[in-house]
Amino acid sequence: MAFSHMPVLLAETLEALAVKAGGFYVDGTAGGGGHAEAILRASEPDGRLLALDRDEAAVRRVRERLQAWGERVQVVHGRFSEIAEWVSRFGPGPADGVLFDLGMSSFQVDDPARGFSFQSDGPLDMRMDLSAPRTAAQWLNEEPESEMARVLKEWGEEPAAKRIARAVVARRAERPFGRTSELAELVTAVKGGRRGRRIHPATQTFQAVRMAVNGEMEQIALGLEAALRAVRPGGRVAAISFHSVEDRLVKRTLGAHVPRWESLQEGGQRRHGRLPSVRWVRKKPWVAGPQECAANPRARSAKLRAVEVETNAA
Ligand SMILES: C[S@@+](CC[C@H](N)C(=O)[O-])C[C@H]1O[C@@H](n2cnc3c(N)ncnc32)[C@H](O)[C@@H]1O
Incomplete structure (x- = not known):
């Protein structure tokens, strides 16, 4: 730790x-x-x-x-x-x-195995309670695009919510999500890199997905x-x-x-x-x-x- x-x-x-x-x-x-x-x-x-x-x-x-x-x-x-x-x-x-x-x-955030962090690679889990039914990977691989966009916008206050949700749905059709680095890279690609941003481009997406997974x-x-x-x-x-x-x-x-x-x-x-x-x-x-x-x-x-x-x- x-x-x-x-x-x-x-x-x-x-x-x-x-x-x-x-x-x-x-x-x-x-x-x-x-x-x-x-x-x-x-x-x-x-x-x-x-x-x-x-x-x-x-x-x-x-x-x-x-x-x-x-x-x-x-x-x-x-x-x-x-x-x-x-x-x-x-x-x-x-x-x-x-x-x-x-x-x-x-x-939780410092343990890569819990999947909360875009800073270190780990399984896309994000469940606070490991007996809860759905991991972040399952949520990303199953959630309808419109609901995903809503969650990213409302709970992550992510301005690129729609574009990110569309990219997630396109990417999961080829290969399902499994790792935190896959999500962090996809969001960074959609938003065009860090470009002088104070926070990591995937911060708001990770926040929103975590909030959805844990209700x-x-x-x-x-x-x-x-x-x-x-x-x-x-x-x-x-x-x-x-x-x-x-x-x-x-x-x-x-x-x-x-x-x-x-x-x-x-x-x-x-x-x-x-x-x-x-x-x-x-x-x-x-x-x-x-x-x-x-x-x-x-x-x-x-x-x-x-x-x-x-x-x-x-
Ligand atoms: C910011 S930490 C609390 C730190 C704590 N006050 C301390 O001094 O160490 C938040 C904790 O709340 C727990 N938590 C989040 N949502 C919860 C819920 N709905 N019911 C019970 N615990 C929850 C998380 O698992 C996490 O361990």
């Missing part, structure tokens, strides 16, 4: 979740266990943590890392869309805070809703996103729970907004300062948003 995963916006996350002694917290994206360990420390001596990850390798790694914390911590293999069920199964009651640190971990947009929307149901009134839900598509979804999903009041002609007010109702902990997201960005390039695009649940009444 080239380097270990550095948790982003660590102090800000503890502030956003208002971590305190005796609290019960859920880390929906355990990853390398960095945020999880910080939550355990900040909630000493008796705070509890339920950590989950859909990647079994992450679950094993975090179990080992946190074993010294004994009964204060439970690490499970699961998807964060099922957070409410996990909390009712393992929690002492509703949670005081739930964290999502979205996207993939450095452990990430659906997971985020379901996970945030589930988390709002799993916390007590006064509890917090915090999410760290790494690109604008993720951030917009976080903002929209949580923001739909912020009540808006309409003044009625006949007097009084009508409430709009989903339940449970929440308030933003901060209007603007937390972002990393220059020091953190210099030490950890991943932090440059990170945005942390958090809400506090006001009432759970349905």
